[in-house]
Amino acid sequence: MKSYYKYLFMAVFAISCVSCKKYLDVTPDNVGTIDYAFRNRNEAENYLFTCYATIQQLTYVQNNPGFTTSGEIIFPNNLTDFQGIDPTGFNLIRGTQNAANPGLNYWDGYNGGQATWKAIRRCNTMLENIDKPIDLGADEKKRWIAEVKFLKAYYHFVLFRLYGPIPIVDVNLPINSSTDEVRVKRAPVDSVVNYMVRLLDQAAVDLPPVILNPTKELGRITQPIALAVKAQILATAASPLFNGNPDYISVKNKDGKALFPAAYDATKWDKAAAACLTAITNAEANGAALHKFIATASVNGLNDSLKTVLDLQTTITEKWELNTETIWALNPVFPDQSYCMPRLTSKAAANPSFQGTFAVPIQEQELFYTHNGVPINEDKTWDYVNRYDTRTGDDANRFYIGNGYTTVKAHFDREPRFYADIAFDGGTWFGNGQVNQNSQYYVQARGSGALAGPTDRVRLNITGYWPKKLVNYLTVYDDGYTIADYRLPVIRLAGMYLLYAEALNEQGKSTAEVLPWIDKVRARAGLKGVAESWTTYSKDPSKYTTQAGLRQIIHQESRIELAFECTPGWDLRRWKELPLALSKPLQGWNIYESSATNYYRPATMVIPIFNVRNYLWPILSDDLVVNNNLVQNLNW
Template identity: 65%
Template sequence: MKKIAQFICVVVVVLSGVSCKKYLDLAPDNTGTLEYAFRNRNETENYLFTCYATLQQFANATTNAGFTTSGEIIYPNNLTKHPIDETGFNLLRGSQNSSQPGLNYWDGENSGQAVFRSIRRCNTMLENINKPVDLGEGEKKRWIAETKFLKAYYHFYLARLYGPIPLIKTNLDITASTEEIKVKRAPVDSVFNYIVSLLDEAAPDLPPVIDNQAKELGRITRNIALSVKADVLMTAASPLFNGNPDYTSTQNKDGQKLFPAAYDPAKWQRAAIACKEAIDACEASGLKLYTFIPPASIRVLPDSLRTVLTLQGAVTEKWEQNSELIWALNPTFSWQGYATPRLTQKGVVNIFSNPSTFAVPMSIQELFYSDKGVPINEDKTFDYPGRYSLKTGDDANRFYIAKDSVTVKEHFNREPRFYANLGFDGGIWFGNGKTNLNDMYHVWARGIESFAGPKDVNTLNITGYWPKKLVNYQSVYDDGFQEISYRLPMIRLAGLYLLYAEALNEANGPTAEAYLYIDKVRARAGLKGVVESWTDYSKNPGKFGSKEGLRQIIHQERRLELCFEGQSGWDLRRWKELQIVLSTPMQGWNVYENKPANYYQPRTVFTAIFGLRNYLWPIKDNSLIVNGNLVQNPYW
């Protein structure tokens, strides 16, 4: 057995070019034999949970490329102290390289990024699942299905980052030759097809939902598998991987092409079918769009705030009570204090629980619609040229903006998702211990250093906008500390609806069914349907009638609905739009100033560095030396 473990270690070394300290993390500690790991049902279940281990570590938002490189949140890079791993955020500042790649999931240089190791654990599980004699047939089928899902998802995680990857279908035999160990990359279509085949094998033997949530919440269900399949096929059909002319010359050293040369429209139809299958399964299980139900302690709640709390709760509600949450990872979201402004002087004391440093650039703020449900630069009733002029809060807007608070005009007359997603100077912050409509907090963002005491960049939000959506309204960071934990969604029903609408439009152009699924999401957000909103209020009233126009609408709708959830970064990559989005300088308000006229002056915080090569991650140079069959990604 020791020889087997050593051989697997050699394979990891050849693939990644890193040392192998301990490949088999088995229970109990210091016992590294497969005979022990699969001697009975209990030990086999322990091994199944080691297959889940890397998946759970994906819950760390700061090492999630979809979260850190989306352009939705800026993290300051000039702090006097560095309390978090800033690698992912710094990638947008041009730090990515092939000698020591940031967020290096190919080599797995820390346990949370050891994805190839986790794939091999899954293979080991599948190869030994028949050994425990006390394992019932029903449980065995479920565990096999869970393992196949995990194996598929680990391949998918790597494919989104690297494109063509080696397919680790089985662990190599100890008699394998050196050339067999030196794996090569598989064509990207083969990668996606293999992932889908694993998900198809897994889905029938998975439970539709988790019945015993106290013991099993977080384990894989059929709804999860079908939803991930839809996501995989949407990714495969998207411009980054479907006939991308930037990659057509990329090939293995033997001349094998790694990307398809031509665009295949049939991929969208296949994705649409998968999306609808996932939606039907989820709805049959009772999933529906979330609606906030006020607790007994909130006796009066205006419709405007109810909608805001519904939109926040779709993300921050407990999994067990969230009617639209399809999948989340078990570790709770641990960054609420980074997304919360310091609402009073008392909050300043909570420097460790309330750093307040997740800053949202102005470009994201301006992405949200007007209250007419169209982009603010398209709304013929919105004063877009005068959006930076000053305006004072009044009674009509008191549940969004504090009365008598001076702010800019563009903070008025916006859609409910604007107020649910963003904290801004003068904006109402319902919660944090206060739910009385006559005594609510509002954000004070002007002259932060004077409000917080001595200037300390370690406590500064550098744009004047906070990702409010990431904070449970019941969490308290003021007089005391009480964090109401939640799990950041991986997939929720609203996102699945918009995936389906996107696939329908790409496959067939604008249709009534595509509008229907967009409008389901818009209605929950307090907006009228696409056709009505654009017809009545847009300067481009026929936009929804063409495939290209509806594509723009759907893409913006997904970015708004799923903002700050770690989804937009992946979407913008597969759409090949991230380079365009990041070409706009990251701006915020002049946060050191107290007077409104001085504070409300846009200033550039930094300019992102993102080129064509950054759509795919580089493979570490040393890995290419160790394994001569590997080729580098384009432009690195």
């Protein structure tokens, strides 16, 4: 007991003397309880799960910058009751980010950001004490060490994507560390990347290839997860944001050390490509394959069009243990289906339980291809100029659009991923308790008299588009609701195929090497291969034959395939393409109008604010005062 109070006094004294510890958790707290936490295997396992805790909070997409700042989703900023959603992350594209009080502050753990440095500290504490439980077997100990090394690498990656060069915290500092020792410096980009990769290499060899007991262990890290994350890290390091970015040449530590590489290094794409292939090979060897719809007993006799849509939609919502495509998902169930679903029945219209306020802008729906598998502004057979004219649904399109319902021409003749991913005025909805393909619900979004929502009209979806992809077709919303839970994927096999295609193209490989990986994804989506689609239907038929043209195709393909999964927002950052995605006002339809003619007039919802400084997060200004070794990110 005396020892406990001795350590407690040391902790309080150190914190009071070294106030800078608030900005970066590098010393352990609750020192007196550490021996207790590792006194036996069961207690140590509880601490292991504590190391996992922060990563599981990423299931709240409203706190994920990859979701909120990508231009894929608009959240209304005029609600008096946000119904459980913190709007901080969504407001960042409105220009609210600042250094005095950063939104989604993952550095300090404020304003929707997770306490990432604290999570790293927990991992270090686990590694430092792993030898204490005498009843912990050698094989299990190796696995736990590997899991924690992975988590430590991933937490560094979370910070790296947001802040770029960060301090490397490999060990916890002693409780009696001096003020100068606690005032850590930011490490250069290449040093951070090498550190994360080294941890993952160490972890991968001792991680299990698959989870053999999903009931008890689903969500714990496997070898395919570690290898896939390594590929993501190396692709991020090879990308324009971090690989010879001229914007960041002047960013240096106070000792003059440059924090960003000054010159482009093509060999970084070689490393990324090799890591992608290793990750894919390992995942496939352990059973990974592109997902196909698994029908429940009540679903039968689906036509090919609807079957393809469900192949795509359930790629996200299928149970993890049944979904061969999910390499890694977050273990808690996705909590936000109610923000992604329209009101499909008159009873639902009178029941405001589901907010439906995650609104997809017109620009996002226009990203999806035509049914010929090329962009809508490139397809020489598709009427792009008159896409905002109206057209009435007919028998030929009844599986996609309500028969006899008038909607906009842009909703016709689109690729299956469009119908799987986005709900729109007139669009059919297989599910919500109705699984007969000939009597599907369809969305009626126009005007206050339609099935748009309660009398509190500010809670309507403000664009007229919902991210249908994020709703399980088995979820039912009527006078009550039943949510069919699922876990949101972090990494899918299709995403790894597209990442590998990107790396190969950046290496300058031939189309014969690159296109098969894209075409695997397109085939599952019901589309012809890139070469056939562009040659036959595009106004730019040779686009895919140049590196720059194929780069555009790969980027658009990735944004479509992974839409609303948080990945496109991070990709747009590393590609340095966010200014293009946010260069125009984000628009929706005139949702309060009842007639189709008046409804289908684009209206501005948000004018995004983005410049070079927004690529990286600001470090809280107070942290720079407390730790004078830290330097701020560019222009903050």
